[in-house]
Amino acid sequence: MKLAHLSWRKAEPVLNNPDTVVVIPIGSTEQHGPVGPLGTDWLIPEWITNEMEKRTDILVTPVIPFGVATHHTSFPGTIDMGLETLIAVMRGVFTNLAKHGARRFVVVNGHGGNDPAIEKAGLEIARETGALVALLNWWSIAPQLNKAWTTGHGDAQEVAAMMHVHPELVDLADCPKTVVNELSEDFAFTHLSAIRYKGAVVKLVRDLKRGIPQGGFGGLASENATAQWGADMMTAIVDYFSAFVEDFRKVPLDRIEDR
Numbered sequence: 001m002k003l004a005h006l007s008w009r010k011a012e013p014v015l016n017n018p019d020t021v022v023v024i025p026i027g028s029t030e031q032h033g034p035v036g037p038l039g040t041d042w043l044i045p046e047w048i049t050n051e052m053e054k055r056t057d058i059l060v061t062p063v064i065p066f067g068v069a070t071h072h073t074s075f076p077g078t079i080d081m082g083l084e085t086l087i088a089v090m091r092g093v094f095t096n097l098a099k100h101g102a103r104r105f106v107v108v109n110g111h112g113g114n115d116p117a118i119e120k121a122g123l124e125i126a127r128e129t130g131a132l133v134a135l136l137n138w139w140s141i142a143p144q145l146n147k148a149w150t151t152g153h154g155d156a157q158e159v160a161a162m163m164h165v166h167p168e169l170v171d172l173a174d175c176p177k178t179v180v181n182e183l184s185e186d187f188a189f190t191h192l193s194a195i196r197y198k199g200a201v202v203k204l205v206r207d208l209k210r211g212i213p214q215g216g217f218g219g220l221a222s223e224n225a226t227a228q229w230g231a232d233m234m235t236a237i238v239d240y241f242s243a244f245v246e247d248f249r250k251v252p253l254d255r256i257e258d259r
């Protein structure tokens, strides 16, 4: 079921049912490298949750298309809500649904910058109401299902996913080569905000455009993406997420401690 398609009268018993799993797709509107659409981070969770809804009995909220993208704002088209705003948004979503009975939340997230806000608001609602809150980050779960599905921002993994969910939005023929301006000889970028120093990876906190002028960077450059990779990966993600919600529904709510 889609929350947006129900009247409040039809939504009432669904929310009141303790077995209902509420699924919240969220992402970001931000640069995704040389060819990735600005909507990559929310278009993928929207597609995943649509597919989950066809196969499982869940209640899906409208997708949240904005997130915390503070480090991407030098790139045109990026819309950053900031951490405080996203905490307030997530608090509003959890609190208003919990007020009418919802106790099982699964957030299907497309953007790592959103994690702290989801976790803060999620912990609050868990403590206040005993709700169970799970956060499914598809890009970090994918390489755990298959090591070949390496992860990075706006590079091959996300482009491959987009080639499956919205192939009309990706033009790999128009993909410039990735440029990397290393910090110095001692520090090589491994991902957008990560540098390798003497074999270990360290976070680097700064605006991204100076180091990676085209935006996307990580495991594999965008031009390595294939539609087959996207199809295999997205199928595996939908299978995994659908199985997850079915078993999440069975967890006894009175198991919750630390209220």
Ligand SMILES: [Zn+2]
Residues within 6 Å of the ligand: 032, 040, 041, 110, 111, 153, 154, 158
């Ligand atoms: Zn992304």
